Amino acid sequence: MGLLDGRVAIVTGAASGLGRATATRMAGEGAAVVIADIDGDRAAEAAAGIEAAGGTARAVRADVSAEQDVAGVVSAAVASFGRVDILHNNAAALGADTFPYDRGITDMAVEVWDRTMAVNLRGAMLGCKHAIPAMCDQGGGAIVSTSSLSALLGEDSHVAYACSKAALGALTRHVANMHGADGIRINAVAPGLMLTPVALERLSEQDLAAFRAERLIEEATRPEDVANLVVFLVSDQAAKITGQVFVIDGGTLAKRPRKAMSDWERHLSADG
Numbered sequence: 001m002g003l004l005d006g007r008v009a010i011v012t013g014a015a016s017g018l019g020r021a022t023a024t025r026m027a028g029e030g031a032a033v034v035i036a037d038i039d040g041d042r043a044a045e046a047a048a049g050i051e052a053a054g055g056t057a058r059a060v061r062a063d064v065s066a067e068q069d070v071a072g073v074v075s076a077a078v079a080s081f082g083r084v085d086i087l088h089n090n091a092a093a094l095g096a097d098t099f100p101y102d103r104g105i106t107d108m109a110v111e112v113w114d115r116t117m118a119v120n121l122r123g124a125m126l127g128c129k130h131a132i133p134a135m136c137d138q139g140g141g142a143i144v145s146t147s148s149l150s151a152l153l154g155e156d157s158h159v160a161y162a163c164s165k166a167a168l169g170a171l172t173r174h175v176a177n178m179h180g181a182d183g184i185r186i187n188a189v190a191p192g193l194m195l196t197p198v199a200l201e202r203l204s205e206q207d208l209a210a211f212r213a214e215r216l217i218e219e220a221t222r223p224e225d226v227a228n229l230v231v232f233l234v235s236d237q238a239a240k241i242t243g244q245v246f247v248i249d250g251g252t253l254a255k256r257p258r259k260a261m262s263d264w265e266r267h268l269s270a271d272g
Contacts, residue, residue: 001030002028002029002030002031003029003030003231003232003235003236003237004026004029004030004031004085004086004231004234004235005029005030005031006030007030007031007032007085007086008031008032008033008034008077008081008082008083008084008085008086009023009026009031009032009033009034009085009086009087009088009234010033010034010036010073010074010077010084010086010087010088010127010131011023011026011033011034011035011036011088011090012036012037012062012064012073012088012089012090012091012123012127013036013037013064013090013091013092013146014033014035014036014037014043014046014088014090015035015037015039015042015043015045015046016037016039016042016046016196016197016198017194017196017197017198017223018090018146018191018194018196018223018226018227019035019037019088019090019091020035020046020223021222021223021224021226021227022088022090022223022226022227022230022231023035023046023050023057023088024046024049024050024053024055024227025224025227025228025230025231026086026088026231026234027050027053027055027056027057028053028055029231029235031056031085031086032056032057032058032080032081033047033050033055033056033057033058034057034058034059034060034073034076034077034080034081035047035050035057035058035059035060036059036060036061036062036064036073036091037059037061037062037091038061038062038063038064038091039061040059040060040061043059043060043061044059046059047059056081058076058077058080058081060072060073060076063119064089064091064119064122064123064124064126064127065115065118065119065122065123065126067126067129067130070123070126070127070129070130071126071130073130074130074131074134077134078134083134083137083138084131084134084135084141085135085138085141085142086141086142086143086234087127087128087131087135087141087142087143087144088143088144088145088146088230088234089123089124089127089128089143089144089145089146089168090145090146091119091120091123092119092120092146092161093115093116093118093119093120093161094198098112098115098116099158099161102116102157102158102159102160102161103157103158103159104156104157104159105159108159108160112160113160116160116161116164117160117163117164120161120164120165120168121164121167121168121171124145124168124171125171127143128143128171128175128186131143132175132179132182132184135182135183135184136179136182136183136184139183140182140183140184140185141183141184141185142184142185142186142233142234142235142238143175143184143185143186143187143234144186144187144188144189144230144233144234145168145171145172145186145187145188145189146168146188146189146191146226147165147166147168147169147188147189147190147245148161148162148165148190148191149190149191149192149193149247149249149252149253150162150165151165151166151168151169151190151245152166152190152247152253153253165190168188168245169188169245172186172187172188172243172244172245173243176242176243177243180242180243185238185239185241185242186242186243187233187238187241187242187243187244187245187246188244188245188246189226189229189230189233189245189246189248190245190246190247190248190249191221191226191248191249192211192215192221192247192248192249192250192252192253193211193220193221193249193252194220194221194222194223194225194226195220195221195222195223196223208220211252214252214255215249215250215251215252215255216250216251216252216254216255217250217251219250220250221248221249221250225248226248229246229248233246
């Protein structure tokens with residue numbers, strides 16, 4: 001018996017990284033999974049991998065910033081599998097045309113800000129808007145959105161990304177309040193650095209060492225670690241948990257304030 005036997009899940013941004021890890025884990029726990037991604041070819045590849053391992057999956061190409069695409073994903077889930085029980089709002093604007101240009105406010109191109117908000121925040125809103133009615137048709141469901149540690153810290157870059165991820169906390173609490181009576185639970189996860197293929201491609205050894213120094217647990221978080229948390233939150237084991245944001249960061253949030261104070265104390269000692 002899997003934790004998600006008989007359930008139907010939608011995972012956005014599921015062609016790679018955390019989305020793919022979550023879709024794979026959900027399928028392994030017995031769910032039929034709709035893999036939604038703007039890269040249709042890679043989504044199909046991910047779905048084929050799940051099918052080859054004995055799971056059930058369907059790929060749908062979708063830009064989550066476009067309402068008709070999101071509505072189409074939900075319709076595809078219902079048409080293919082008869083229902084929607086789970087939604088993982090995971091798609092994010094991390095492409096080379098957006099994320100590297102998301103810097104500080106005074107350097108911000110409005111187009112970068114708008115695209116980041118359209119994917120990261122509007123995409124999650126649209127997912128909730130269209131999945132919740134389908135969930136209500138069978139008495140409820142569970143939603144998890146992917147936030148970020150950047151939503152909880154003062155960063156020196158990626159301000160659009162951080163703001164969009166912070167807003168997911170408000171969306172989570174709104175949906176929990178408005179739809180709890182409908183049997184809908186919703187939570188968010190806020191990972192620190194994850195060793196996704198994109199992260200490994202962009203980060204140097206020096207970057208990775210700097211992140212390692214900020215953690216209490218030396219090993220970096222893997223997409224599979226976060227997928228484990230997502231699957232728990234959408235399962236019956238988390239039946240009494242809703243409206244929360246869960247940090248999974250290897251202790252970074254716990255250590256970083258202490259590290260900042262230590263750096264400040266060393267600075268004072270050097271000056272004195």
